Amino acid sequence: MNYQHLEYQNTLDFARDLDRQDALHHFRDQFYIPSVNNKDSIYLCGNSLGLQPKTARIAAEQEFWDWQNLGVEGHFHGTNPWVHYHEYLQEKEARVVGAQPDEVVVMNNLTTNLHLMLVSFYRPTPFRYKIITEAGAFPSDQYALETQVRYHGLDTDEAIIELAPRPGEHTLHTEDILAAIREHADELALIMMGGINYYTGQVFDMAAITRAGHEAGAQVGFDLAHAAGNILLNLHDWDVDFAVWCTYKYLNSGPGGVGGTFVHARHAHASGIPRFGGWWGHNKEERFQMRKGFKPMPGAAGWQLSNASIFPMAIHKASLDIFDAATMPALRAKSEKLTGYLEYLINHLGATQEILEIITPADPAWRGCQLSLLVHQNGRQVFEKLTQAGVILDWREPNVIRVAPTPLYNTFEDVFCFAEILRQSLAVKD
Incomplete structure (x- = not known):
């Protein structure tokens, strides 16, 4: 059309x-359309919970069958061997957010992933410790930033800079965001904002914000809960340091569905970057040797903690197939x-x-x-x-x-x- x-x-x-x-x-x-008053509803709430793809149940059922028939052998001999499950999602997930396949990993949920990213990318010093975010960010983002700042022994009122719209307005001006970055450049450690503000629906200029943040010497990350599957994203080309998102809104992968994470290749292949390690993020060639000494897998997969939650990921895989077909x-x-x-x-x-x-x-x-x-x-x-x-x-x-x-x-x-x-x-x- x-x-x-x-x-x-x-x-x-x-x-x-x-x-x-x-x-x-x-x-x-x-998709299944919910019924109200014995007829199809007018469902305009995909920004809160996306509808169920008709293939989701089939995808999950396949994993139930493999569990039933193979038990633990499903990890290696199932229809979709579970030990490799995150790899099945990488290419299609990457196309949704504009990334290289090895820059994305599907794991955990959004706020868990945000905390993992903050461990790696919020590294305050006595002189560079401030965070810029938007006022009225989704509460999970606010709480994550607050608690990370307190974890480092800092005062949240001093460390977190919240950017509010001009008086009488509802949304932020890009020039005001960039001006704030320049104003606090010498003290700025991190910019962490929503790609889209959940309340107003405003899309932020992530490319311009990232450039300005890097010029100021800060790391830049985004919560893409309301952006992934909604707008065109180019995380790799924009040079974003990290991003996190959920899959249950526009990505239609079920209530409380699995989360997604992006780590730019500049960092994803830097083995010395601080992080919280886990067994599933360890070098997969040595994983089952059960030895000391964490060696992260290359790419975003090196931030994984535990083995994949197969059933939520199966649902997400079914949804990604639809996105890949639609583009x-x-x-x-x-x-x-x-x-x-x-x-x-x-x-x-x-x-x-x-x-x-x-x-x-x-x-x-x-x-x-x-x-x-x-x-x-x-x-x-x-x-x-x-x-x-x-x-x-x-x-x-x-x-x-x-x-x-x-x-x-x-x-x-x-x-x-x-x-x-x-x-x-x-x-x-x-």
């Missing part, structure tokens, strides 16, 4: 016509137009900014598929009306509804129907 110079129209026929032209439309059939560039192209159509429809509801305000950037380059709606009047009641009407969304205190039309399984008709229900819920007259 050619989305260039698309002129949107506020009609159901137009939305259905877009769906008929959509080359990715058939991927919706590869991130095609998904991103559809996402920009799907979210653009949502924005167009909301802007044509007739609601003033005193009633409803989109706080996500209007420029498609600086947002993913999420629009955050600031509801100034009776926000919770509006959210409950939407829920009762069969729309599954995400509410964030004090008054934000996050709406995320994901290109793998959401349609233009979904977006049109949501806007009509939102109009009714706001009690806005035509």
